[in-house]
Each structure stands twice: as structure tokens, then as C-alpha cells.
Amino acid sequence: MPLQRRLPKFGFTSAKSLVSEEVRLAELAKVAGGEVTMASLKEANVLKDSTLHAKIILSGELKTAVTVRGIKVTKGAREAIEAAGGKVED
Numbered sequence: 001m002p003l004q005r006r007l008p009k010f011g012f013t014s015a016k017s018l019v020s021e022e023v024r025l026a027e028l029a030k031v032a033g034g035e036v037t038m039a040s041l042k043e044a045n046v047l048k049d050s051t052l053h054a055k056i057i058l059s060g061e062l063k064t065a066v067t068v069r070g071i072k073v074t075k076g077a078r079e080a081i082e083a084a085g086g087k088v089e090d
Helices: 025-030 038-043 075-083
Strands: 020-024 053-057 067-069 087-089
Touching (some): 053 075
16 A cells, blocks of 8 residues: 555644634733733733734623733623723724
């Protein structure tokens, strides 16, 4: 049997998936202070140090007002942040 049929199949892995992560609303409470940036998320061990891109998604509850700077935010997460008294700055 040929070699390519004896080896297991494997697919394509995007290099971007290795350096991007999703952040849930509930994880924003771990950040000290009211400002959420990439650096503050890494300091709070919410993101890995190798992460280059992050996006906040609507999952969980946010009870404190936070200011999000320099991080992408989904539509539902933006509404939840603003409903809690926070704001999103692009």
C-alpha cells in the first residue's frame, strides 16, 4: 500500500488561530481597575502572552462598568457592556 494511504489524515491549521482568543464577559471581572486592554488581560492571566488578537463575546454576565480599549467586541457583548454602565472605545 502506498505511503500516503498508510499515514493518518490531517487538515490545515490556520496560523491565526494559534495567536487569537475569545474572551467571555464573565472573565472581564478578573481585570483589576475599570480599563480592559490587551495588556491588562495578559496581566490577569485571561490571555496567553503569545496572543496577538482577542475578541470579547457575549457569554456570562457583567456586573461592573468597564472601559474596553483596543479589543474587538461582538454586537451582543457591546450592548451588555453599555447596559452595565461601561463603554467601548475602538
